[in-house]
Amino acid sequence: MNTDLLARRDAVIMATYGRPALSLVRGQGTRVWDDTGREYVDLLGGIAVSVLGHAHPAIRAAVLAQFDTLGHVSNLYANEPQVRLAERLVELLTERTPGSSDNGAAAGAGIGGAKVFFANSGAEANEAAIKIARRTGRPEIIAAENSFHGRTLGALSITGQPAKRAPFEPLLPGVRFVPYGDAAALRAAVGEQTAAVFLEPTLGEAGVVPPPPGYLAAARAVCDDAGALLVLDEVQSGVGRTGAWFAHQSAGVRPDVVTLAKGLGGGLPIGACVGLGAAADLLRPGDHGSTFGGGPIACAAALAVLDTIVADGLLEHARTVGDRLAAGILAAAIPGVLGVRGPGLWRAIELDGPYAPAVEIAARQAGYLVNAAVPTAIRLAPPLVLTNAEVDAFLAVLPGVVAQAREAAELPGEGSKVSA
Structure with a gap:
């Protein structure tokens, strides 16, 4: 060394x-x-x-070609790679989920459109999701014990690891934690004041801990009954990591919001918060922003990642x-x-x-x-x-x-x- x-x-x-x-x-x-x-x-x-x-040669070629064409323009202007990547993510997330029923899809947010906010990391994607939850007008968020959603103050507020939160309290108010995988505890916690339930399809930083069978479907039903959003943090589990594009697809569940990062850029920093159905339109002009989020180079890299996963x-x-x-x-x-x-x-x-x-x-x-x-x-x-x-x-x-x-x-x- x-x-x-x-x-x-x-x-x-x-x-x-x-x-x-x-x-x-x-x-x-x-x-x-x-x-x-x-x-x-x-x-x-x-x-x-x-x-x-x-x-990987596909990422290298995409990044070099994009750099030679257009490197950075901010979100004051549109760029083709950003729009194409958003279209691809919407397509992947709104396809009929294997194992889901028509009624289940209608109850969730899978019917209708979807829209993407691009960021630079998983924590930033989750910050956007928290703002979407706040725009429902409800004050409460339910998250899971032992969960991890990032280290920015908002994402840390919904991270169920007290040792990480304690040095930075007070954090966001209105967050409550329930045992991960306990559907009864989740149902007891969610009510008419609940804006959103934030869950990882499998706990990542807690040591790759899957939930019991049927837990995500139960969470979907709980959220539907209360009119709350189901937000799935697929920052670590998404983009093929589990053998599906997104882990929730294997469970036959459609979320209202999905957050992504990590594997999406194949090594370049990019995050995405995707709202489906009504959740796609909760954020309004001026509610959120990012100077670098959705830049042409990172989006070109992400498109190369998705293309290669399919091709190979x-x-x-x-x-x-x-x-x-x-x-x-x-x-x-x-x-x-x-x-x-x-x-x-x-x-x-x-x-x-x-x-x-x-x-x-x-x-x-x-x-x-x-x-x-x-x-x-x-x-x-x-x-x-x-x-x-x-x-x-x-x-x-x-x-x-x-x-x-x-x-x-x-x-x-x-x-x-x-x-x-």
């Missing part, structure tokens, strides 16, 4: 993150290299961002490779591994103790980048172009990685094992 670079970094970068373990200098496909020339398989993908991997069949690939990964982990019966959770190429390896940071270190030493999302789980969110061979190579080293971590944590060599 370049210790001089780290010293320079410490002198000029605010201490909002811990000191990096690596200095990365190059990426290609699913691989990255540090400043010593060592190669790693990137199983985190910039936290679910690099869906096409690093230096990456939705099905994410499902099949993700299932291979999960099945292989379970079949290995690794001491200390309790199971695997999550869909597609978005998985968490459940551990029998709080030693995920030690697993992250041991994996890095073995040439793999993973993430200790929580002390008892390792998050995997690799590029959607991950191959079967790369999965098998990781499975070959994983038992040794976990054993090394357990030894470092002074845990016994045998642990309980269960199925996913």
Whole structure:
């Protein structure tokens, strides 16, 4: 590691993150290299961002061509890539959801049009969604315990992790939290004063925690009964991560608002807040804005991402490779591994103790980048172009990685094992 670079970094970068373990200098496909020339398989993908991997030629070509044509104009003027991207997102989000009924679609916001507000990040997309909720005239928002929606003050206000909120209180008033996955608690909390319910289809930063079957459908019904908006934060789960364009589509549910970011730009910063049906028209001129949101270059990159996912069949690939990964982990019966959770190429390896940071270190030493999302789980969110061979190579080293971590944590060599 370049210790001089780290010293320079410490002198000029605010201490909002811990000191990096690596200095990365190059990426290609699913691989990255540090400043010593060592190669790693990137199983985190910039936290679910690099869906096409690093230096993908389609993104490069789109960005260069757009830069040579028109780089930035602000939202005082229209630009073609922004409109085309909005059209694509509307098309993807308003198609009939597999498994949904006509009555269910009519009850939600899926019938009718949809409109997009472009931002630069997931937190900004959620800020726009909060403003949409406020425009209903109702004062209350319901969110989930252990949820994560961003670190700006509005997004932090609906993030169900008290330790992150406490240093910055008071935050937005009128926010209440309910246990994630508890449909009865959600129904008891939502009423005539509720503007919106904000949910992740699967908790991401809490360690890739899916809800019980039927939970999102129950949330849709609760919101319909109360006249509240259902806002689904697909910042981490969207754009093919779960093997569907959006995770809610697999549940047969239509939201009123969807927020996106991360994988949408394939490495370039872009976020989107999409209102469907009546929610599309709640924001009025002057209610919100962004100087950089929806810029031509970021939108061109996003269009290349969507085109490549289709052309290369990456939705099905994410499902099949993700299932291979999960099945292989379970079949290995690794001491200390309790199971695997999550869909597609978005998985968490459940551990029998709080030693995920030690697993992250041991994996890095073995040439793999993973993430200790929580002390008892390792998050995997690799590029959607991950191959079967790369999965098998990781499975070959994983038992040794976990054993090394357990030894470092002074845990016994045998642990309980269960199925996913």
